[in-house]
Amino acid sequence: MKQEDAIDAFSALAHETRLAVFRLLVREGPEGVPALEIARRLAVKPSTLSGHLGILKRAELVTATRRQKEILYAPNFASVDLLVRFLLQDCCGGDATACGSDASTAAGLMVVKES
Amino acid sequence: MKQEDAIDAFSALAHETRLAVFRLLVREGPEGVPALEIARRLAVKPSTLSGHLGILKRAELVTATRRQKEILYAPNFASVDLLVRFLLQDCCGGDATACGSDASTAAGLMVVKES
DNA sequence: TAGTCAATTCGGAAGTTTCCGAAATGAGGG
DNA sequence: CCCTCATTTCGGAAACTTCCGAATTGACTA
16 A cells, blocks of 8 residues: 555545545445435535445545445445555564553554554 | 544645655654654655644644654554544444455454454 | 436636745754 | 643634536437
C-alpha cells in the first residue's frame, strides 16, 4: 500500500456521512445494501450520496455489485486490514514487545500485523 | 468513542505530512521524538509542523511530553485500537463468522475486536 | 421500443483547509 | 534577571471540499 492510497482511505472516512455509510455497511455484512436504501436510512439526498459512495469506492473501502436495477454496496474488510497494517508498519523499529508494554490493547493490533 | 472523535482521527491521518509524522513516531516507538527533529527529518517548516502536531494531539493520536527544552511526541496506540474497533463495531450484525468467510485477513481484525 | 425505476453527472456558490514568515511564548542555564 | 533555543500563534491568500436540483445514463420489463 502506498501513502497516497492510505490518504485516500482516511480522507474517505473523515466525513460524517461517509463514515456513517461505511459503518452501516459493516453492520449489514457482505451481502450489500442498495444505494437508495442507504440514502433513505441516513436521510441523505441520492445525488449527494452518490458522490460519497464514489469516494468510498475509489478508496477501495467498499465494493459495488449490480443486482437487477439496484447497485449493492458492501464493505471491503481486506482494505481496512491493509490500512491498519500500513499505519502500524515497523512499529518500534520491529521490536513489537517495546510498545506492548504500555498499551495492552495495542498488542492486539500487533498480533494482527504478524498474522 | 463518538463519531465526531473518529472523524477527527481520520481527518488527522488524511494528510501527507501528518500521516508521515504518525508513521515516523510509530517506527520510533514510545520514547518520543522532539518536534524540531521531526521537522528536520520530514523537511517541513517548524511553524507548519506545529499546526499538524496540534491536530494529531487534539485527535489523541499522539501524546506530547516535555523533556527539558524539547517536547517529545509519541504515538498513542490505544487510540488506534479504539478507532479500529469503532469502525468495525457490530460487524455483520454481531455474527463475525459471516464476514470471516470471504476475507481471511478481516478475521484477524475481528479477533482484535473480541479481545 | 417505450416506460419505469435506480443511480450518476454537472455546475457553481458556500464553507473549510493548507501554507509559511514574522512575532510571541515558554523553559532552562548562566 | 537576561539570553538562548524550542515551539506555538497569527494573518490572509490559494487550493480543496461539500452540497443539492436538474438533467442524464443505464438496466430491466412488457
